Amino acid sequence: MSRAESFWSGKLALVTGGASFIGSTLTDQLVARGAQVRIVDDLSSGHLENIRGHLGGGNVDFLHADLREPGVTRAAMHGVDTVFHLAADHGGRGYVDLHQAGPASNFFLDGLVFAEALRAKVKKVVFASSGCVYPNFLQSDTHKEVYLTEEMTNGPKDADNSYGWAKLMGEITLQAYAKEHGMGAASCRYFTVYGPRGVENHAVIAMIARAFMEQNPFEIWGDGSQIRNWTYIEDIVEGTILAGEKINDGTAINLGTMERITVLDCAKMVCDFTKHKAEIKKRPDMPTGPLNRVADNALAKRLLGWEPKVAFREGLKRTIVWYYSTKDRGEVERTFGRLLTER
Numbered sequence: 001m002s003r004a005e006s007f008w009s010g011k012l013a014l015v016t017g018g019a020s021f022i023g024s025t026l027t028d029q030l031v032a033r034g035a036q037v038r039i040v041d042d043l044s045s046g047h048l049e050n051i052r053g054h055l056g057g058g059n060v061d062f063l064h065a066d067l068r069e070p071g072v073t074r075a076a077m078h079g080v081d082t083v084f085h086l087a088a089d090h091g092g093r094g095y096v097d098l099h100q101a102g103p104a105s106n107f108f109l110d111g112l113v114f115a116e117a118l119r120a121k122v123k124k125v126v127f128a129s130s131g132c133v134y135p136n137f138l139q140s141d142t143h144k145e146v147y148l149t150e151e152m153t154n155g156p157k158d159a160d161n162s163y164g165w166a167k168l169m170g171e172i173t174l175q176a177y178a179k180e181h182g183m184g185a186a187s188c189r190y191f192t193v194y195g196p197r198g199v200e201n202h203a204v205i206a207m208i209a210r211a212f213m214e215q216n217p218f219e220i221w222g223d224g225s226q227i228r229n230w231t232y233i234e235d236i237v238e239g240t241i242l243a244g245e246k247i248n249d250g251t252a253i254n255l256g257t258m259e260r261i262t263v264l265d266c267a268k269m270v271c272d273f274t275k276h277k278a279e280i281k282k283r284p285d286m287p288t289g290p291l292n293r294v295a296d297n298a299l300a301k302r303l304l305g306w307e308p309k310v311a312f313r314e315g316l317k318r319t320i321v322w323y324y325s326t327k328d329r330g331e332v333e334r335t336f337g338r339l340l341t342e343r
């Protein structure tokens with residue numbers, strides 16, 4: 001048995017939002033390491049299909065419920081060793097830019113989950129935070145080679161919409177709980193995650209979907225010069241589990257690659273790998289988010305011994321293979337337009 005397996009063996013982990021893209025992949029890995037997993041998910045954006053393989057298998061309990069309903073979160077904490085808090089009102093760029101009220105409900109959701117974890121004396125809370133906590137004003141110039149380092153949120157704050165503010169407040173709450181109440185805590189700032197089970201409301205999957213539907217002209221949002229560090233799901237989950245093992249004091253760490261890829265380059269790669277020939281049409285009228293967002297991942301390397309293993313070209317190819325082998329074109333065409341701006 002490996003070191004990681006022995007750490008999780010027999011432990012009960014609560015994964016809130018465990019039917020999501022990231023939550024279900026995290027569940028797979030926790031089970032593989034010997035943990036028992038309890039999932040609470042209201043399926044508002046998660047999918048039962050993502051966890052179906054675990055149902056009835058004896059290692060995963062699934063509770064279909066809204067954590068904000070009276071008593072649900074308190075009951076979910078019973079006997080739990082580690083909470084991985086991923087439940088959130090969250091969508092892709094279109095959703096985060098165009099909806100403020102929904103993501104603002106995360107202030108309440110996160111506060112409730114953390115308070116009940118403290119009350120239940122769970123050993124550790126690992127929070128799915130985001131690159132959206134970083135100040136927008138640091139991310140507006142595509143000519144600069146900026147790498148966001150964790151302490152950049154300590155100065156003037158300018159988070160990304162109500163979604164980013166809620167993630168930042170969640171981190172601050174956990175740091176205070178760690179310091180003042182001794183609760184184990186860690187926050188993982190995920191940077192634009194992609195991979196199998198990803199949803200079309202995020203850019204990479206949306207681009208693959210456009211190729212899959214043979215869209216021509218092939219639309220990209222903005223002028224395509226936006227820079228991102230899309231990070232593969234397996235790397236994100238590995239870092240999250242390591243944070244659960246190694247960080248206790250509420251430290252927030254970046255989980256992201258340092259590869260700088262533009263939206264336009266990603267679109268070209270998608271068309272190239274899928275052999276989709278199309279004219280690329282820029283849509284400057286659509287939401288772009290910050291123009292230049294890339295993580296520095298030195299802290300995760302130092303504290304966790306983590307570094308991303310999957311380069312973008314490789315991860316993109318794997319994601320395309322998954323998408324083309326599992327999706328139905330008629331269904332994608334029916335849901336695509338709505339998903340771009342909704343959850």
Ligand SMILES: NC(=O)c1ccc[n+]([C@@H]2O[C@H](COP(=O)([O-])OP(=O)(O)OC[C@H]3O[C@@H](n4cnc5c(N)ncnc54)[C@H](O)[C@@H]3O)[C@@H](O)[C@H]2O)c1
Pocket residue numbers: 016017018019020021022023040041042043044045046047065066067068085086087088089090091109128129130131189190191192193194202
């Ligand atoms: N996908 C990314 O690129 C990315 C980047 C940064 C952070 N994150 C964070 O990672 C987490 C997982 O995101 P994701 O992209 O896998 O999918 P997601 O946004 O669909 O995950 C949220 C999950 O929480 C569930 N949920 C929402 N509100 C709930 C409630 N009140 N009670 C119970 N369940 C509820 C949803 O059904 C869903 O399964 C989220 O916290 C998200 O903010 C994701």
